[in-house]
Amino acid sequence: MPKSLHRRLLEKGWSEDEIERTMQMMYSDEKREKHAHFVSATHPVIYWVGLVVAIVGNLLVAVTLIPFLMILNSTQLYVILGIVGFVFGSMFNLIIKDIEHVDQTHHIVAGVFIPAIALITVYIMVSVANRFNEVINNPNPHNAIVLSAVYLITFSAPYFVYKIKDFVWERKQKASEGA
Known part of the structure; x- marks a missing residue:
């Protein structure tokens, strides 16, 4: 020591x-x-950098997954997209937890904005992969809405788990103060 x-x-x-x-x-x-x-004064900078990193990360993942969308069947794709969504959601949750105590408005905006961008990105990614499949006559189309929903659910899961834990902890604190 x-x-x-x-x-x-x-x-x-x-x-x-x-x-x-x-x-x-x-x-x-x-x-x-x-x-x-x-x-x-540095918190807004950290917030915006984190926001940009999350958006760019989602875009890079979307571009990287296009070849996999063309090759894999739906079940394999759901699993991979679910894992990727959960990992990105966990990283995003870390960013949100760090800025949560700074400004509630930024926290709410990020909580809505980033998942919406991720949802749109995945939808566009699946649509582009389906278009490529049409061009090369690959009979492996995927439903963009279902894949977007899978990604959104797995992306949002870490945040919701965190909020539920936070809510339960607050209730325990209030109960212990009242006792």
Whole structure:
């Protein structure tokens, strides 16, 4: 276990008074207020970068999955799309949890906007793959609406599980406060 800063400074020969003044400068309320402004100013940047990364990630996955849409049968595709949707939904949920405490409006917008973009992207991806199948006479068309629904459900599942856990935790907290 690492030594505390106080102990390390004592070992280096600092006096208690010097250590106290240094600690006061490093951890003063003024210093914390100064850095709190920096942290609150960076949250919108983190939010927008996370939003752009989620959108670009969905687009890249959509483009990558087009060849698989042309080859795989529906059952295989449902499983793969479900796994991909769940993984992306979990990553998106991490982004949402981080920005949730910042601004409720941004949280709601992201909670609606990203799944809508993902749904549209998957629908377009399946439509493009079906068009390619028509061009090359590949008899393997897929239902874009069903695949979009599978992706949306698996994409949204981690968020809904998180919200249900959060709701249950809040109810337990209220019950323990009332008891």
